[in-house]
Amino acid sequence: xxxxxxxxQWILHLDTxxxxxxxxxxxxxxxxxxxxxxxxxxxxxxxxVVGESHYTNExxxxxxxxxxxxxxxxxxxxxxxxxxxxxxxxxxxxKNSGDRGNxxxxxxxxxxxxxxxxxxxxxxNKRSRLWSHLAFYNFIQNAMDYGGNRRERPSPDDFLRxxxxxxQLADVLHPKACIFIGVQASNSFNAAMxxxxxxxxxxxxxxxxxxxxxxxxxxxxxxxxxxxxxxIKHTSQYFSWExxxxxxxxxxPETIEYxxxxxxxxxx
Numbered sequence: 001x002x003x004x005x006x007x008x009q010w011i012l013h014l015d016t017x018x019x020x021x022x023x024x025x026x027x028x029x030x031x032x033x034x035x036x037x038x039x040x041x042x043x044x045x046x047x048x049v050v051g052e053s054h055y056t057n058e059x060x061x062x063x064x065x066x067x068x069x070x071x072x073x074x075x076x077x078x079x080x081x082x083x084x085x086x087x088x089x090x091x092x093x094x095k096n097s098g099d100r101g102n103x104x105x106x107x108x109x110x111x112x113x114x115x116x117x118x119x120x121x122x123x124x125n126k127r128s129r130l131w132s133h134l135a136f137y138n139f140i141q142n143a144m145d146y147g148g149n150r151r152e153r154p155s156p157d158d159f160l161r162x163x164x165x166x167x168q169l170a171d172v173l174h175p176k177a178c179i180f181i182g183v184q185a186s187n188s189f190n191a192a193m194x195x196x197x198x199x200x201x202x203x204x205x206x207x208x209x210x211x212x213x214x215x216x217x218x219x220x221x222x223x224x225x226x227x228x229x230x231x232i233k234h235t236s237q238y239f240s241w242e243x244x245x246x247x248x249x250x251x252x253p254e255t256i257e258y259x260x261x262x263x264x265x266x267x268x
Contacts, residue, residue, distance in 0.1 A: 006076070009083035013038055013132050021172045029165045032078040034137035036173065043133050043262070045255040048175035049109065050166070052182045052234065053140035053154060054081070064145050071143040078137055086110075086131055089119050108235035109181065112244045114260055129263045135173055139166065139185050159185055163192035171222055177255050178227060179248070182234035186215040189229075193220065203231075209247070210240045228252060 010016070015036045022033050032054075040046060054077065056067045071077055085103045107117040110130065118127045139162040140154045154162075162185060170178070180186070186203045193200040199221040206214035210233055218229035230251055232244045248256050 006080050006083045009087055010079065013083075013087065013128060014079065015041060017041070018172055022169075025165070025168055025172075026075070028168060029141055029161055030169070031072060031075070031141040032137065033075050034135060034169065034173075035079050035082045035131070036135045037132040039129075039132045039262070040135050040173075043258070044176075045133065045258045045262075046135075046174065046176040047133070047255060047259065048135045048137075048170070048173060048178045050178055050180045050185075051105070051136065051138040052184070053138050053142065053144045054078070055144050055146035057146055061150070068143045068145070082131060082136060087127055089121075089124065089127060104239070105181065105234075105236045108239045108241050111241035112232070112235065112248060113256065114263060115241075115245060116264075126263055130259075133259060133262055135175065137169065139180070141165065154184075156188065159188045160192055160195075163188060164196060167196060167198055167220070167222070170220070170227055174223070174225060175227055176225075177252050178229045180229065180231045183212055183215055183231040186218065186229075186231045189218065198222070203229075210243045211238060214247075 015038045018036055019033060022030060054071060056064055056071065074080070086106045102119070107119065110116060110118045110127075114126075114130065116123070116126075118124075118130070140158050141162070142154070142158060144154065189200075190202045193202075201217045201219035203218045204216045206216045208214070212233045215231040218231065220227050220229065228251070230248065232247065233239055235241075235244075
C-alpha cells in the first residue's frame with residue numbers, strides 16, 4: 001500500500017480497549033500487539049485466528065538482520081499487515097516473496113471461512129466486516145527469514161514459548177474458538193499444557209486430508225470457559241479451501257454460520 005493510512009483503518013475497524021493488558025505482556029514475549037476487530041468483543045463467535053509467524057520477504061541476504069530489527073521494533077507490525085492486504089486486497093499494491101500481487105494465506109483463509117476470497121472491489125465492505133469480527137496474532141513472535149531460497153523455521157523452543165504466551169492472550173481475549181493456520185504448533189500442545197498446568201483436552205493425530213494429518217481434540221479451560229482449538233493446514237499453498245471449509249463446518253457449525261451471517265447475509 002502506497003503511504004498507508006493505518007490510523008484510518010484502525011479507527012474504522014480496531015478495538016484498542018485491550019491494549020493496556022497487551023502492553024503488560026510485552027515483557028513476557030509479546031512483540032506485536034494483536035489485531036482485535038471492533039465487533040470481536042460482542043461477537044457470539046469470538047474467533048481468534050492464530051497465524052504462524054511474520055516473514056521478512058527480503059531477497060538480499062545482507063539486509064536480513066536490518067529487516068528483522070525493523071520488524072521487531074514495531075509493536076504495530078501485525079496491525080499494519082492486517083490493515084494492508086486483508087482489508088485492502090489488491091488495492092494494497094502488496095507484493096509477496098514471489099512478486100505476486102496476492103496473498104494466498106489470507107485469500108484461502110477468507111475462502112475457508114466464507115467460501116469467497118473477497119478480492120473483487122465490490123467485496124471491500126465484506127472484508128471490512130470480516131476483520132471487524134476477528135482477532136488475529138502470530139503464534140511465533142520472531143520474524144522468520146523467507147527470501148530467495150531461504151526458508152527459516154521456528155525452533156521447538158519458539159513453539160513452547162508460543163504456548164505460554166497464547167494462554168496469557170486467551171486469558172485477555174476470552175475467545176470461544178481459535179483457528180490455527182498451520183498444524184505445527186499442535187505438536188507441542190500436550191506437553192506445553194502439562195508444563196503450564198492448564199486443564200485441557202489433548203490433541204491426537206487423525207486421518208490424513210489435503211496432505212496433512214488432522215489434529216483431533218484440542219481444548220483448554222480458562223476461567224470456567226472452554227476454548228476450542230482447531231488446526232488447519234497452512235493456507236499459503238497446496239490448500240483445498242473446500243475441504244477445510246467443510247472441516248470447520250463440522251467442528252464449529254454455529255460459529256461459522258454466525259460469522260457468515262454477520263459478514264455476508266445481513267448486508268450487501
